[in-house]
Amino acid sequence: MKNKKVYCEPFTIEKGYNFEVHRVNYAENDDYSCFMHFHQVHEIIIFDQVDGVYFYSQGQSKLQDNDIVFTPSLETHDFELTPAEKSWHIIQFLPEFLEQQGLLEVADCFQHGMHLRLSDEHITDIKTQVRWLVAAYQQNPHSDKSLTLLKLLLIWISENAISVATESNQAVKNxxxxxxxxxxxxxxxxxxxxxxxxxxxxxxxxxxxxxxxxxxxxxxxxxxxxxxxxxxxxxxxxxxxxxxxxxxxxxxxxxxxxxxxxxxxxxxxxxxxxxxxxxxxxxxx
Known part of the structure; x- marks a missing residue:
């Protein structure tokens, strides 16, 4: 009998940490669990493989490989994925991290849920940065290197990612x-x-x-x-x-x-x- 894996939850930030990053993967037909929910923290998911739909504040949209989704603190969201093989990195960070790290300009970009897509060139850059971030986090999540790499990732996404159009015209919250x-x-x-x-x-x-x-x-x-x-x-x-x-x-x-x-x-x-x-x-x- 296969063990049931947890989808986006219950990965949560340990008290005293600024962020956490985890790798998640499922073989074809593996069980996963998700429902319409929200977090007390900001969340970025960087997909490698995915096939499904993202439900968020702006509506709903179709996911494809290498997409990125951002969901801010306390914003309702959900995913409906097919049984196909799927994998991603999930990064959760405190909302105040943006202010603490002097990222006020970047913070303006992370005000509501977003479904984002990158060019092939920037996909390679982002995946490299994620690997660096995971390695630094595993060594010391509180180090200057870990915090700097997270800042770099957020800046890179804000400057280079393009929003994906929603399939529904009306935002969920409206x-x-x-x-x-x-x-x-x-x-x-x-x-x-x-x-x-x-x-x-x-x-x-x-x-x-x-x-x-x-x-x-x-x-x-x-x-x-x-x-x-x-x-x-x-x-x-x-x-x-x-x-x-x-x-x-x-x-x-x-x-x-x-x-x-x-x-x-x-x-x-x-x-x-x-x-x-x-x-x-x-x-x-």
């Missing part, structure tokens, strides 16, 4: 359904656990439960209860990597019915127990 759901969406953006049933969520948006449910699924492509559960699981992954809380403490902090229930759901989502995930995080640090 869609009427998204705007009607905003009271609930804001809760998910700012709380690790949204302990609210369907009727309560619908009431917060001044909608009937049935209409809310249809509207929510049209935006997030899963039903409300599924999303709420997955949001808790992804919050748990962040807490495992960024805090010293025990598995029992996290399970109660996020209102799981019991630690064993939390462990079972986490393993179903990510293919490993919370303990193993935390061990892997600590070993790479």
């Amino acid at each position: 869609h009427s359904s998204y705007l009607r759901l905003k009271p609930v969406i804001d809760l998910f953006r700012h709380q690790a656990c949204v302990d609210m049933n369907l009727d309560q969520a619908a009431g917060l948006c001044h909608l009937s439960p049935a209409y809310f449910s249809r509207m929510f699924k049209s935006v997030f492509r899963c039903n409300y209860s599924e999303y709420a559960n997955q949001h808790k699981i992804y919050s748990a992954a962040r807490m495992l990597s960024q805090t010293n809380l025990s598995i029992t403490d996290i399970s109660f902090e996020l209102n799981f019915s019991s630690p064993s229930h939390f462990i079972a759901l986490f393993k179903k989502q990510f293919g490993m127990t919370p303990k193993k995930y935390k061990t892997e995080i600590e070993s790479r640090i």
